[in-house]
Every structure is written in structure tokens, then in C-alpha cells.
Amino acid sequence: MFFHGTSRVNDKGHLEIGGVDTVDLAKEYGTPLYIYDVALIRERARGFKEAFQKHGVKAQVAYASKAFSSIAMVQLAEEEGLSLDVVSGGELYTALQAGFPPERIHFHGNNKSRDELMMALDHGVGCIVVDNFYELELLEQLSKQYGKKTAILLRVTPGVEAHTHDYILTGQEDSKFGFDLNNGQADEALQKALSSPHFSVMGIHCHIGSQIFETTGFVLAAQKIFQKIGQWKETYGFIPTVVNLGGGFGIRYTSDDDPIPVSEYVDQIVEEVKKQASEKNIPMPEIWIEPGRSLVGDAGTTIYSIGSRKDVPNVRHYVAVDGGMSDNIRPALYDAKYEAVLANRVLDEKNEIVAIAGKCCESGDMLIWDLPLPKASPGDYLAVFCTGAYGYSMANNYNRIPRPAVVFVENGEAQLVVKRETYEDLVRLDVPLKTKVNK
Numbered sequence: 243m244f245f246h247g248t249s250r251v252n253d254k255g256h257l258e259i260g261g262v263d264t265v266d267l268a269k270e271y272g273t274p275l276y277i278y279d280v281a282l283i284r285e286r287a288r289g290f291k292e293a294f295q296k297h298g299v300k301a302q303v304a305y306a307s308k309a310f311s312s313i314a315m316v317q318l319a320e321e322e323g324l325s326l327d328v329v330s331g332g333e334l335y336t337a338l339q340a341g342f343p344p345e346r347i348h349f350h351g352n353n354k355s356r357d358e359l360m361m362a363l364d365h366g367v368g369c370i371v372v373d374n375f376y377e378l379e380l381l382e383q384l385s386k387q388y389g390k391k392t393a394i395l396l397r398v399t400p401g402v403e404a405h406t407h408d409y410i411l412t413g414q415e416d417s418k419f420g421f422d423l424n425n426g427q428a429d430e431a432l433q434k435a436l437s438s439p440h441f442s443v444m445g446i447h448c449h450i451g452s453q454i455f456e457t458t459g460f461v462l463a464a465q466k467i468f469q470k471i472g473q474w475k476e477t478y479g480f481i482p483t484v485v486n487l488g489g490g491f492g493i494r495y496t497s498d499d500d501p502i503p504v505s506e507y508v509d510q511i512v513e514e515v516k517k518q519a520s521e522k523n524i525p526m527p528e529i530w531i532e533p534g535r536s537l538v539g540d541a542g543t544t545i546y547s548i549g550s551r552k553d554v555p556n557v558r559h560y561v562a563v564d565g566g567m568s569d570n571i572r573p574a575l576y577d578a579k580y581e582a583v584l585a586n587r588v589l590d591e592k593n594e595i596v597a598i599a600g601k602c603c604e605s606g607d608m609l610i611w612d613l614p615l616p617k618a619s620p621g622d623y624l625a626v627f628c629t630g631a632y633g634y635s636m637a638n639n640y641n642r643i644p645r646p647a648v649v650f651v652e653n654g655e656a657q658l659v660v661k662r663e664t665y666e667d668l669v670r671l672d673v674p675l676k677t678k679v680n681k
């Protein structure tokens with residue numbers, strides 16, 4: 243077992259995060275409850291920024307808000323001087339509501355709607371990462387209509403395969419994202435964008451996957467992109483001011499994961515970009531990255547209440563909690579692995595191996611298959627670690643289970659940053675049958 247950030251065991255044997263007893267939090271705010279270690283998020287953000295500062299290069303670290311978007315989270319990213327990656331009108335709206343400076347927002351997405359693009363233009367979003375020909379045309383029309391010269395990056399698919407789960411690979415050729423770098427699509431897109439008076443092409447973007455533990459993929463992607471940039475300089479006189487290498491930096495979910503320090507990714511990326519820029523004889527571009535998971539993943543812990551139990555003799559002990567795939571779909575979707583402890587009895591002897599089941603009506607609704615735990619019973623709390631990324635943001639109302647609350651903790655203080663959904667919230671958008679109204 244390992245603890246992240248400020249997590250520790252207090253003298254009651256309870257899990258404490260940010261100087262706050264998680265059992266007290268569970269009692270006050272109910273369960274399931276997401277708790278974020280704010281100091282750890284700050285540390286991660288500073289780690290990325292300092293890694294670039296050390297090299298004295300121009301860089302932007304954009305928080306990929308898809309990992310966890312809420313007003314408070316976006317404000318925290320702002321406080322830490324991060325830029326922001328949004329992929330939908332909803333994420334953009336959240337950022338704007340949080341007062342995030344629009345010029346530091348980058349707008350992504352493989353199927354942005356006309357309305358979403360107009361929203362971005364209305365609010366003066368810093369740059370739009372154009373993903374496909376449809377968008378290129380639509381955005382050109384809109385920019386013309388607005389009388390604007392829109393700053394764009396072109397998202398390319400460099401054909402680099404990162405070592406990760408199949409479903410979260412996005413940099414390979416057979417991908418729904420981006421212009422293919424190798425089959426002429428990226429060349430055509432760049433040529434079109436450069437020939438339009440309504441675009442200012444800042445540079446190129448790629449994202450090769452997620453939960454990546456090696457630097458090789460990033461280096462390779464940079465090499466492939468610069469190979470093209472070399473050609474584009476000759477053909478179109480194009481010199482990018484920005485090269486964005488995306489996110490995807492891996493984190494430690496369980497003791498089996500062994501992530502490399504963030505500075506190693508950054509060192510390799512910076513060195514390769516410097517080398518490539520000098521070889522191609524172009525000025526050093528700004529390097530942008532957009533980490534999500536590695537900023538917030540291990541800062542999040544979910545607390546559940548233990549409920550029912552079912553023993554299948556000689557097979558398995560199922561222990562159920564009051565959440566599941568409705569608040570963490572990653573085990574069901576990616577076979578993702580997590581570790582957990584009893585928050586109220588962290589140091590008790592772990593005398594059985596149990597399977598942690600969720601409460602959804604779905605056999606695949608399992609959070610952990612083989613967790614060593616003290617014999618747990620109702621009244622105990624389970625703390626599942628590393629749920630900060632793609633937990634709340636992928637939460638859903640399957641079985642009409644309300645989404646949990648989210649609490650930030652720091653320096654002994656807790657702040658509720660997302661309220662728990664209520665049953666009223668669940669039916670708020672429902673419209674009764676006409677025949678039942680006013681009866």
C-alpha cells in the first residue's frame with residue numbers, strides 16, 4: 243500500500259487527507275464522496291511548469307479539463323497559472339463560469355458543432371485545435387462572418403503507437419482524431435488553412451494516447467511532426483510558433499505501476515524539439531502540453547460506505563459499496579485497477595481477499611476484484627485511491643443513482659466544491675405525460 247500527497251494515517255487509525263479526517267468528511271457530506279488533495283494538485287502543476295522553466299523555453303501547460311471539470315477545479319488551474327484544454331461547449335461554459343481567461347483556453351474536439359465554435363469565437367478563446375476538414379470549412383465560414391482571423395492549431399495523427407490500453411490510443415493511424423500525417427491529409431489541411439485570410443495557423447498538435455509510461459512515444463511523435471515541418475517550411479514557407487504534444491503522462495494507480503517523474507518526459511520532449519528545430523533551421527517554437535490525469539489523478543480519493551456482502555464458498559467474497567460504475571466506470575470500461583483501504587481502520591490486519599462490487603444492476607459493475615482487506619461490515623468506509631481523473635467526469639446516472647459530492651481539502655480545511663445530486667435533480671428535466679398534468 244502506498245499513500246499519495248498529504249494522505250496519511252492519523253492517530254485514530256483513520257485515513258487523513260490534507261489534514262482532514264476522511265471519516266469525518268464521509269459523515270458530514272455522505273458517501274460516495276470524492277475528496278481531492280489540493281496541495282498535491284498544486285505540486286503536480288508546479289512540477290510540470292518548473293520542468294519547463296529549468297530549460298528556459300517558452301511553454302504552456304494546459305490542464306485537460308476532461309479529466310475533472312468543475313468551477314472550483316478550473317479556478318485552481320487558473321491559480322496555478324495553467325492554461326486550459328476544453329473539448330465541448332459544456333467544458334467551455336464551465337471554464338467561462340469559473341472566470342478562466344478565455345485567451346488561455348484551447349478548444350479541442352473531433353466534432354465541434356457550429357454553436358460550440360460560435361461560442362468559442364464569441365468569447366475569444368485563445369486557440370481552436372482543428373481536427374478535420376469539415377471543421378476547417380465551418381470555422382473558416384464563421385471566422386469570415388465574425389470578421390476574425392482565428393488562431394488555430396492543426397491536430398495531426400502521427401501514426402505513433404503509445405503503450406497503453408487499446409481503447410485510449412488516439413495517435414495511431416486508425417483513429418477518429420486529427421489529420422493523418424502520412425497520407426497527405428495533414429498537408430492538404432495545412433495548405434487550405436494557410437491560404438485562408440481567416441486563419442492564423444499557430445502550429446501543430448498531436449496526442450498519442452493516455453496513461454503512457456515511456457518517453458519514446460513523445461520523442462517519436464516530435465520527430466515525425468518535425469519531419470513534416472521541415473517539408474512544410476520548404477513548400478509553404480510555414481514556420482510553427484507552437485508545437486503541442488498533448489497529454490497522456492502515466493500515473494501510479496497501483497503498486498504495479500511505476501511512472502517516471504514528470505521532469506523526464508519534459509526533458510526528453512524539450513531536448514527533442516530543440517534538436518529538431520535546430521536541424522530544420524527554424525526558431526524554437528513554444529512547446530505546449532495538456533496533461534489531465536497526471537495533474538489530478540492521484541489527488542482524488544473516493545470514500546464509499548460498505549453495505550451488503552455475499553460469500554460464494556470457495557470462489558469469492560463480494561463486498562458491496564454504495565457507488566460503483568456510476569461514479570467510476572473505468573474498471574468496467576478499461577479493466578482499470580485500483581487499490582483501496584478501509585478509511586476508518588487503515589492499520590487493521592488484512593485478513594481476507596474480497597471483491598468490491600458496485601450497486602448497479604450489472605454484473606460487470608465491479609470496482610476491484612481482489613482486494614486484501616480487514617473483515618469489513620456495514621459502518622466501515624472504503625477509500626479507493628487515485629480516482630481523481632475520469633472519475634467524476636465520467637460519472638453517470640445509471641440506475642438513477644445521484645452523482646456524488648466533491649470536496650477539496652487543504653491545510654486542515656475542507657470545502658464542498660460540487661454538491662451531491664438529489665433525487666429532485668434526477669427528475670428536474672423530466673416532462674410528465676400530457677395526460678397526467680394537472681391531475
Ligand SMILES: Cc1ncc(COP(=O)(O)O)c(C=O)c1O
Pocket residue numbers: 306309327350412449451452453488489490491532533534535536631
Ligand atoms: C487531445 C487530448 N489532450 C489531452 C488529453 C489528456 O490526457 P491525460 O489525461 O492522459 O493526460 C487527452 C486525453 O487522453 C486528449 O485526448
Ligand SMILES: N[C@@H](CCCC[NH3+])C(=O)O
Pocket residue numbers: 308410412452572631632
Ligand atoms: N477516459 C480515459 C482516458 C481518455 C482520455 C481522453 N482522450 C480514462 O479514463 O483513462
